[in-house]
Amino acid sequence: MKFNKNWLLTIVFPAILLAGCSTPGSHLSIDSKNVIEFDSNPESTLAEHINLYPLTAHTVGSFAHQQRFASQPNPGLDTQVANYEYRIGPGDILNVTVWDHPELTIPAGSYRSASEAGNWVHADGTIFYPYIGTVAVSGKTVREIRSDIAQKLARYLESPQIDVNVAAFRSQKTYITGEVEKPGQQAISNIPLTVLDAINRAGGLAENADWRNVTLTRNGKEEAISLYALMQRGDLMQNRLLQAGDIVHVPRNDSQKVFVMGEVNDPKLLKIDRAGMSLTEALSNVGGINQLSADATGVFVIRTADKESEHLADIFQLDINDASALVIGTEFDLQPYDIVYVTAAPIVRWNRVVAQLLPTITGFNELTEGVLRVRNWP
Incomplete structure (x- = not known):
């Protein structure tokens, strides 16, 4: 019996269309979507x-886009450390000693520690001291405060010998956050505190720390610091002297x-x-x-x-x-x-294309042979 190709097409194509309507799995078509064009030049290609x-x-x-670091000194930091002096602020506790006058140094009957028996700096930046009354101390160094108290006590004592030190540093803090072993605040004291010192006090870097992109935030301005360059390469230019309110953040290495x-x-x-x-x-x-x-x-x-x-x-x-x-x-x-x-x-790549085509070709051949057998069955 002669095979009619037109008859075969009328069977195969509707079957293919019907199969396309019931293809398993999900699909997303953009044909009915409102495509937003952002490119001012729609004819430009990605390759351009x-x-x-x-x-x-x-x-x-x-x-080599990553910055290369080398070991180098930081003379500016060395100068800052050499000239560093702590300045008193509200909340600090001062210990004032007047030699040969214990009644002015330790209150009678007191066995408390220096921080407990010391002179608390009030919120207005002053302390009270016997005989001379209120003394403004905020923003001053211990040497300046010693000179002020000695000058005022000279009205009541002959050649007073005064010593002033800080019993407790409580007015100024810096903050170490992020991927360090012990994040938290650290007091600014009479010992200069650098970024490297603060990281070491915080127990060092945690396992997931990104030490290449550490940030130092000061007065709302952010500065990038590479602890990799500082610790691994000896680039001391990455180190900074910390001030009150500074925030050192060590991010995670997720990025x-x-x-x-x-x-x-x-x-x-x-x-x-x-x-x-x-x-x-x-x-x-x-x-x-x-x-x-x-x-x-x-x-x-x-x-x-x-x-x-x-x-x-x-x-x-x-x-x-x-x-x-x-x-x-x-x-x-x-x-x-x-x-x-x-x-x-x-x-x-060619073999993969062929592998995609073979199932379709094989299926079409099987469908054609099946139609022919049905057609020739009588």
Whole structure:
């Protein structure tokens, strides 16, 4: 019996359309959606906003975006520490000693500590002292206060010998927050307190600390400090003398991550550790490239461009056809949110297309043979 192709089409196409209406799984179509166009030039393509840089032995050094730190002194900090003097504030407790006059030094019958028996600096910045009454002390050093009290007591005592010290430092504090072992407030005292000192007093860095992006907030202004440069590289220029109200924050390293995708043996998200991470190290952490499917010339690092840049992203390409080129990858430091992508070889991409087509072709052939058998059955 002669086979009628038109008759076959009238059966196959409606069946295909019906199958499309009942395809399993979810689907999202944009055909009926209101698509908002933000691009002022709709004809521009993504490729026009991306720069591609080959990574070679001669060029890799110029792509070292992370700042290189070196050991260096901080003469400005040394001067501040040498000239440092604590200034009294409300809440501090002063201990005033008048030699040869114990009645002016320790109240009769008192066996309390110096901080308990001392002179409390009131909210208005003054203390009360016998004979001379109210003394303004806020904002002054102990040497200035000693001179003031001695001058006023000279009216009642002959050549008074005065000593003044701080029994308790309570007026000025700095705050250490974030990923340290003991976060909290630390008192500013007569001993200069630096960022490094404060971190050590707080028990050091916690396991998940991001020591490259520590912030110092002073008077509402934020400054970035790299504890990596300070502790690991000996860059003392990263250290600061802390003042009252300063906030030192050590963030978590949650943002220190890169994405390794494509034709690698174990694609996954990686966290940049405290020592940093190179491109070769990232490839090693995912088991290397897939030797059967990867295109060794297409190891890419996709990096979002700076906000000031006119383009969208930078792409860095490393050719590791010669495995010795992995040495170049050790010189390329990854940055947070970099995407390491290893592309597939051309033959692999073609085989994947064929693999997608084969089920459809096979199913169509089986359907055609079935229709022919039904047609020829009588």
